[in-house]
Every structure is written in structure tokens, then in C-alpha cells.
Amino acid sequence: xxxxxxxxxxxxxxxxxxxxxxxxxxxxxxxxxxxxxxxxxxxxxxxxxxxxxxxxxxxxxxxxxxxxxxxxxxxxxxxxxxxxxxxxxxxxxxxxxxxxxxxxxxxxxxxxxxxxxxxxxxxxxxxxxxxxxxxxxxxxxxxxxxxxxxxxxxxxxxxxxxxxxxxx
Amino acid sequence: xxxxxxxxxxxxxxxxxxxxxxxxxxxxxxxxxxxxxxxxxxxxxxxxxxxxxxxxxxxxxxxxxxxxxxxxxxxxxxxxxxxxxxxxxxxxxxxxxxxxxxxxxxxxxxxxxxxxxxxxxxxxxxxxxxxxxxxxxxxxxxxxxxxxxxxxxxxxxxxxxxxxxxxxxxxxxxxxxxxxxxxxxxxxxxxxxxxxxxxxxxxxxxxxxxxxxxxxxxxxxxxxxxxxxxxxxxxxxxxxxxxxxxxxxxxxxxxxxxxxxxxxxxxxxxxxxxxxxxxxxxxxxxxxxxxxxxxxxxxxxxxxxxxxxxxxxxxxxxxxxxxxxxxxxxxxxxxxxxxxxxxxxxxxxxxxxxxxxxxxxxxxxxxxxxxxxxxxxxxxxxxxxxxxxxxxxxxxxxxxxxxxxxxxxxxxxxxxxxxxxxxxxxxxxxxxxxxxxxxxxxxxxxxxxxxxxxxxxxxxxxxxxxxxxxxxxxxxxxxxxxxxxxxxxxxxxxxxxxxxxxxxxxxxxxxxxx
Numbered sequence: 139x140x141x142x143x144x145x146x147x148x149x150x151x152x153x154x155x156x157x158x159x160x161x162x163x164x165x166x167x168x169x170x171x172x173x174x175x176x177x178x179x180x181x182x183x184x185x186x187x188x189x190x191x192x193x194x195x196x197x198x199x200x201x202x203x204x205x206x207x208x209x210x211x212x213x214x215x216x217x218x219x220x221x222x223x224x225x226x227x228x229x230x231x232x233x234x235x236x237x238x239x240x241x242x243x244x245x246x247x248x249x250x251x252x253x254x255x256x257x258x259x260x261x262x263x264x265x266x267x268x269x270x271x272x273x274x275x276x277x278x279x280x281x282x283x284x285x286x287x288x289x290x291x292x293x294x295x296x297x298x299x300x301x302x303x304x305x306x
Numbered sequence: 307x308x309x310x311x312x313x314x315x316x317x318x319x320x321x322x323x324x325x326x327x328x329x330x331x332x333x334x335x336x337x338x339x340x341x342x343x344x345x346x347x348x349x350x351x352x353x354x355x356x357x358x359x360x361x362x363x364x365x366x367x368x369x370x371x372x373x374x375x376x377x378x379x380x381x382x383x384x385x386x387x388x389x390x391x392x393x394x395x396x397x398x399x400x401x402x403x404x405x406x407x408x409x410x411x412x413x414x415x416x417x418x419x420x421x422x423x424x425x426x427x428x429x430x431x432x433x434x435x436x437x438x439x440x441x442x443x444x445x446x447x448x449x450x451x452x453x454x455x456x457x458x459x460x461x462x463x464x465x466x467x468x469x470x471x472x473x474x475x476x477x478x479x480x481x482x483x484x485x486x487x488x489x490x491x492x493x494x495x496x497x498x499x500x501x502x503x504x505x506x507x508x509x510x511x512x513x514x515x516x517x518x519x520x521x522x523x524x525x526x527x528x529x530x531x532x533x534x535x536x537x538x539x540x541x542x543x544x545x546x547x548x549x550x551x552x553x554x555x556x557x558x559x560x561x562x563x564x565x566x567x568x569x570x571x572x573x574x575x576x577x578x579x580x581x582x583x584x585x586x587x588x589x590x591x592x593x594x595x596x597x598x599x600x601x602x603x604x605x606x607x608x609x610x611x612x613x614x615x616x617x618x619x620x621x622x623x624x625x626x627x628x629x630x631x632x633x634x635x636x637x638x639x640x641x642x643x644x645x646x647x648x649x650x651x652x653x654x655x656x657x658x659x660x661x662x663x664x665x666x667x668x669x670x671x672x673x674x675x676x677x678x679x680x681x682x683x684x685x686x687x688x689x690x691x692x693x694x695x696x697x698x699x700x701x702x703x704x705x706x707x708x709x710x711x712x713x714x715x716x717x718x719x720x721x722x723x724x725x726x727x728x729x730x731x732x733x734x735x736x737x738x739x740x741x742x743x744x745x746x747x748x749x750x751x752x753x754x755x756x757x758x759x760x761x762x763x764x765x766x767x768x769x770x771x772x773x774x775x776x777x778x779x780x781x782x783x784x785x786x787x788x789x790x791x792x793x794x795x796x797x798x799x800x801x802x803x804x805x806x807x808x809x810x811x812x813x814x815x816x817x818x819x820x
Contacts, residue, residue: 145768194779262762
């Protein structure tokens with residue numbers, strides 16, 4: 139079985155074959171013996187090359203389909219087989235070209251729109267303030283550009299995932 | 307006297323659970339209240355009875371004095387504990403509880419009112435001989451000419467703060483570095499304060515450079531005894547919100563402790579304060595301290611004080627409300643045993659500018675073992691609602707000294723597993739490793755300054771080995787549970803049924819609440 143796993147913008151090629159009671163898993167050509175035991179619906183216990191013991195928990199983000207893999211307590215965001223393509227342009231780090239579509243990460247109320255159409259914005263410049271969970275949250279541009287579209291005004295309630303503005 | 311057999315807890319989440327625990331240990335029957343979205347919350351499951359008090363938005367449930375009093379009467383409770391947040395510092399609520407013939411587990415409404423106004427509280431402190439940060443004695447009148455404000459400001463000196471009289475949490479507050487910006491800042495603070503607190507009154511106060519936040523916990527009984535506790539330091543703040551608290555403070559010598567704790571006690575005595583409260587001070591770089599404000603309630607950070615004194619503050623709140631005497635050794639309260647640190651674990655995404663991360667907790671395994679305490683209101687399978695403060699637990703570490711307490715907290719953070727939502731655990735992992743934190747070199751704006759310099763870099767960057775393991779695990783999950791992942795895989799577009807359902811739910815809840 140072959141998989142592509144994307145982690146932090148890097149594509150890893152993973153091949154899994156059954157080997158005895160466990161698996162031979164190769165990541166970018168480097169093969170390891172893995173004994174995998176399921177602990178519960180979300181958790182695998184892995185013994186890698188017989189001694190490297192790790193517990194791994196997995197949760198799928200219902201909004202963007204990313205897999206949050208916790209290795210021990212360290213979270214790693216992974217994408218399997220190129221799923222979740224639609225959301226990538228909303229992402230800061232991964233997005234390098236095309237318009238940047240800023241969406242509301244949670245439902246809330248727009249309390250301030252800090253830019254106007256046509257404004258130049260710098261990377262990480264706050265552009266919209268959304269109030270949710272008793273806090274005012276600054277949403278920032280992920281990279282520099284020009285504000286092309288504004289889809290919200292102050293006082294408006296927005297859903298999670300609602301398009302707030304587009305930066306070219 | 308055997309009053310207080312049944313207590314209604316007018317709160318939710320982790321603090322409601324904390325109070326239920328104190329009730330159980332005293333043989334008191336705890337009564338919960340819940341809003342629509344809290345029907346299955348842990349505090350509801352742990353209580354003896356639970357009363358629905360309305361829709362999820364706070365003003366339709368946890369802020370409704372009539373609904374809470376009604377629930378208390380129906381349940382046969384003889385006392386009400388407000389917790390913190392919501393109505394804990396609302397004198398009308400305390401008075402309504404008293405008028406209903408019930409015992410309010412907290413100070414008298416008059417004390418809440420006096421200390422709730424920042425200018426009245428400053429006056430009370432000054433009268434008790436405790437220094438306050440230099441500033442205007444009274445709120446600025448709405449019609450006072452700009453020239454008079456400028457004169458008052460010049461007398462205080464720049465930089466200064468424009469602060470809301472009814473303020474809290476950094477709202478209605480502006481820093482002014484230059485006289486030219488003063489009138490605009492006063493106007494902005496007034497409008498923000500009016501919107502946030504329904505009271506547009508503001509006053510001016512000197513802005514200390516790089517002060518530390520030091521506070522003194524107090525207990526006062528109905529017989530005139532007020533006892534101060536060893537100080538807590540809460541200088542690690544993000545946007546004026548405390549995120550780490552500890553006791554004792556590295557910045558407080560025994561002589562300073564004696565001065566600050568007796569100053570705190572004299573302010574409380576001057577206003578006839580009873581039950582638990584906290585006096586907050588700013589400690590200037592030159593070693594002088596100033597009264598900041600009083601919190602007329604239990605504090606979020608109360609566990610660190612409990613860990614180093616061995617006392618249960620919530621149990622004492624109930625005993626004081628019963629009329630019992632504070633028969634404690636005052637010296638014991640000022641002599642900390644070891645060191646304790648608390649991290650506030652929030653459902654926030656620290657790598658995305660600390661945006662709230664509501665949603666369903668898939669898995670939760672909290673740290674345990676020597677010296678660790680996790681005061682939580684969360685369980686796996688529960689949703690973190692979008693309506694309330696996103697704190698899910700208070701993680702506390704105790705050890706013989708500060709370096710050991712830090713090591714223990716780091717160990718505990720490594721055990722803390724939460725999936726399904728993002729939490730501030732990676733942020734604390736980073737913070738506790740900072741040399742400045744470990745050396746105690748910080749002040750109230752330290753965290754905002756270093757966060758700005760980091761410019762959004764991830765707090766915990768997985769090593770290549772961890773990434774390799776994650777890739778192995780993701781692929782094995784696909785092999786071992788192909789059906790589960792296939793269902794996920796077909797369900798990742800914004801218009802997919804799963805995503806749509808989730809957003810429809812969020813929309814239905816969100817529009818009502820905000």
C-alpha cells in the first residue's frame with residue numbers, strides 16, 4: 139500500500155507491507171519494522187524497530203479534513219494522499235501564490251474591519267477583528283498583498299469558514 | 307449552626323466542578339445549573355440535582371439573576387456560590403440572594419460595590435494608608451474640558467493609562483505616551499467602556515514601566531478577623547490576561563512580604579470585608595508597590611495558594627459563610643511550603659494567534675503523579691462551547707522549590723493529551739523552557755513583548771523523527787481502519803455533509819450567542 143503524507147509542506151512517500159505479525163513501513167526509502175497495536179478508536183501504540191516505543195493518537199479536523207497526529211503529546215498536522223486541497227489557499231504557510239482567502243476560523247461577530255479595498259497589507263498584519271468566546275480575535279494576512287474583496291462589515295455575524303476578505 | 311446543607315452553584319465548567327468537590331467533602335449537597343449547550347457538561351453530571359436556566363448565551367442563562375434565584379428556591383438550596391466570572395462580582399446578584407433569604411458565599415453586596423468601582427477602591431486603599439498608582443482621584447466628568455484633562459495628565463506624568471472605572475480584562479483601557487494623543491485616547495476608552503460595561507466613566511493613572519503583578523489572597527470571617535496569605539505572582543500575562551501564576555514570588559523578600567500582606571489586610575479591614583478576596587498590587591522596578599484593585603471573589607489561581615499552605619480555600623469560603631471563625635495560625639499562611647505554578651489550559655490555537663478552538667474533545671488524558679493537580683471541567687466527548695471563556699482546565703504543579711516545580715510542570719505538559727481541539731499546551735511547553743522565565747526575569751508586558759518578537763513561529767516544532775513517526779502512524783491508520791479514513795476522505799470539502807452539519811450547528815449556536 140502506498141501513501142503520500144504531507145507534513146509541514148513536505149511530501150513523504152510511505153509504503154506499508156505486512157511482515158510477520160507487524161508491518162514493514164518505508165518512509166522516503168528508509169524501512170522500519172513496526173509492531174502496531176490498536177488501543178482505542180483514536181490511538182495506536184507503535185513499537186518501531188522493536189524498541190522505539192511511542193503512543194500515537196489521531197483526530198480528524200471536521201472542517202478541513204487534516205489529521206492531527208499526536209506523537210506522545212507532540213501534535214503534528216498531517217494530510218493523507220493529498221486530501222483537503224480546497225482549504226490550502228486559506229492556509230498561511232502553505233500558500234505561496236494565487237489570491238489569499240481569509241475565512242473565519244470560528245463563528246463570531248465582526249467587531250472591526252481594519253482595512254479597505256485596495257489597501258496594501260504586510261504579512262501578519264491584522265485585518266479583521268472577530269469577537270468569539272468572550273475574546274476579540276485579530277485575524278491576520280498570511281502574506282503581503284492588496285485587499286481585493288471585503289465580504290463583511292462591522293457588526294455582522296459570521297459562520298466558521300465564512301469568507302471575510304480576499305487579498306491578491 | 308448547621309446552615310448550608312445544600313448549595314446552588316451559579317456557574318459552569320471547571321470552577322463548578324471545583325466547588326462541587328468542596329461541597330462533597332463537607333457533606334453538602336451540590337446543585338448545578340446549566341444552559342442548553344451544557345446539558346451534558348461534567349458539572350451537571352457530578353451534581354446531585356441540575357436545573358436548566360435557559361439558552362446558551364450567557365445573558366440568557368448564567369447571567370440571569372431571576373432564573374438562578376428561581377432554581378435555588380426550587381432546589382431547596384440554602385446557599386449560593388457564584389464561582390468566578392459571570393455574576394461573581396455583581397452586587398445586585400449578591401443582594402438578590404440575600405433578599406431571597408439565602409446565604410451568598412462571598413462578601414456582602416456593599417463590599418462588592420465599593421471595591422468594584424476602581425476609583426472608589428483606590429480611595430478606600432488610600433484611606434487605609436496603602437499607596438495607589440498616582441492618578442486622578444475621581445472619574446473624569448463627561449463634560450470636563452480637554453484642557454483640564456491635559457492639566458491633570460501633566461500632573462500625573464507620561465506615559466499614562468486611561469482606564470474604565472468599571473473596567474476589567476484590559477477593556478476600556480488606553481496607553482498614552484504623548485500629550486497630543488490624550489483626548490483621542492479618552493474618547494476611545496469612554497466609548498469602549500460604555501459598550502463593554504454600560505458605564506463610560508474613565509480616569510487617569512500613571513503607567514509604571516515593567517512592573518510585576520503581585521497579589522495577596524485574603525480570608526475574612528464575620529467576626530472581624532482578616533488573614534492574608536503568602537503572595538502570588540501573576541506577571542505572565544497575554545493581553546492583560548493572566549496565563550501563568552505562581553507562589554511564592556521570586557521578587558518578594560520576607561520584609562516586602564510582611565509589608566504587602568499587612569497592607570492588603572488593612573484595605574480589606576477598612577471596607578469590612580468578609581469571605582475570600584484578593585488585593586492586587588503592582589510592584590515597581592524600584593521595589594515600591596501600589597494598590598491596583600481588589601477582586602471580591604475566589605480567583606482562578608487559588609490552587610497555587612492551596613498547594614503551598616495545605617488549605618482548601620473553597621471549603622473555607624463555605625465555613626465562613628456558615629459563620630465559623632477563622633481559627634488558623636496566621637504565620638502558617640505566610641510561610642509557603644515549597645513552590646507551586648499554575649498554567650491555564652485554554653482551548654485556543656497558540657500557533658494561530660491564540661484564536662479560540664471550540665469543538666469536540668475526542669480524547670483527553672490529563673497528567674497525574676506526584677505534585678500534579680488538574681482542575682478540569684472537560685471530558686472526552688464533550689464540546690467546548692463557543693459561548694464561554696475557553697479555559698478547559700487549570701494545571702498546577704507543586705514541588706519543594708521553583709526549579710523542581712518547573713521541571714514537574716514540564717513533565718506534566720508532556721503527558722497532557724488533548725485531541726479534537728487545539729490547546730495552549732504547546733505554548734506552555736515553549737514558555738517554561740525560556741531562560742527568562744526560568745530565571746524569573748519578567749514583568750507584566752514580558753510575554754506580549756517576546757510573543758511579538760517570535761512573529762508567529764510554531765511553539766513546538768516536531769523533530770524529523772517525530773514527523774517520520776507521524777507519517778508511519780497516518781499510513782498505518784489508513785491500513786488498519788480503511789473504512790473510517792475513507793469516510794473521512796470523502797468528507798473533507800466545505801460542502802460535504804459532515805462539514806455542513808458542523809457549520810450549521812455552529813451557525814445556529816453562534817448567531818444566538820453573539
